[in-house]
Amino acid sequence: QKEVEQDPGPLSVPEGAIVSLNCTYSNSAFQYFMWYRQYSRKGPELLMYTYSSGNKEDGRFTAQVDKSSKYISLFIRDSQPSDSATYLCAMSAGAQKLVFGQGTRLTINP
Amino acid sequence: SQTIHQWPATLVQPVGSPLSLECTVEGTSNPNLYWYRQAAGRGLQLLFYSVGIGQISSEVPQNLSASRPQDRQFILSSKKLLLSDSGFYLCACRPGLYNSPLHFGNGTRLTVT
Numbered sequence: 001q002k003e004v005e006q007d008p009g010p011l012s013v014p015e016g017a018i019v020s021l022n023c024t025y026s027n028s029a030f031q032y033f034m035w036y037r038q039y040s041r042k043g044p045e046l047l048m049y050t051y052s053s054g055n056k057e058d059g060r061f062t063a064q065v066d067k068s069s070k071y072i073s074l075f076i077r078d079s080q081p082s083d084s085a086t087y088l089c090a091m092s093a094g095a096q097k098l099v100f101g102q103g104t105r106l107t108i109n110p
Numbered sequence: 111s112q113t114i115h116q117w118p119a120t121l122v123q124p125v126g127s128p129l130s131l132e133c134t135v136e137g138t139s140n141p142n143l144y145w146y147r148q149a150a151g152r153g154l155q156l157l158f159y160s161v162g163i164g165q166i167s168s169e170v171p172q173n174l175s176a177s178r179p180q181d182r183q184f185i186l187s188s189k190k191l192l193l194s195d196s197g198f199y200l201c202a203c204r205p206g207l208y209n210s211p212l213h214f215g216n217g218t219r220l221t222v223t
Binding site (some may be wrong): 032034049051 | 114116152153154156159200202209211212213214215216217219
């Protein structure tokens with residue numbers, strides 16, 4: 001079993017829809033959680049960084065962490081074609097190396 | 111905030127040729143530096159990381175090596191490239207605080223022919 005599982009998609013939704021991206025993990029020591037957005041032929045860009053359970057909101061993006069279920073989510077409201085990208089979850093147990101999900105390829109259709 | 115420079119953006123090299131990819135970081139001191147490889151449709155594979163000058167940890171035994179001659183310079187090298195070395199190579203930086211997130215450069219797309 002992989003430490004971090006992420007559905008690779010692809011996921012295609014109409015413009016304006018609410019998008020839900022998810023990752024599950026098996027290591028209960030993980031306490032720092034990140035979401036990255038990666039456009040084609042570019043490096044991953046940090047979108048959200050959270051610590052502990054709960055929600056964190058930044059504009060149209062909300063990151064949710066449920067440590068009891070070992071489950072994290074990224075919600076995108078009012079999705080735009082410019083949100084089309086691959087989204088990677090990542091997590092760590094502090095000083096240890098980050099563990100990445102495989103990435104979910106998202107397309108927002110105008 | 112830190113800025114990560116990687117070059118070249120694209121590289122085509124024949125099998126058996128040497129490789130040198132350079133990464134430099136601005137805006138932070140004593141960063142942890144990383145080299146990742148991303149194969150098409152696959153996740154990120156950590157190749158090397160460094161917590162200081164001359165300190166290199168290898169994650170995957172392979173045809174590549176890394177060096178850190180200066181605090182904010184990280185170099186990925188190979189003496190003889192293999193076809194399997196093709197991929198998207200990303201340099202990443204994590205400021206000294208252990209719980210800080212990783213920041214990536216824009217990568218080098220290497221094609222070995």
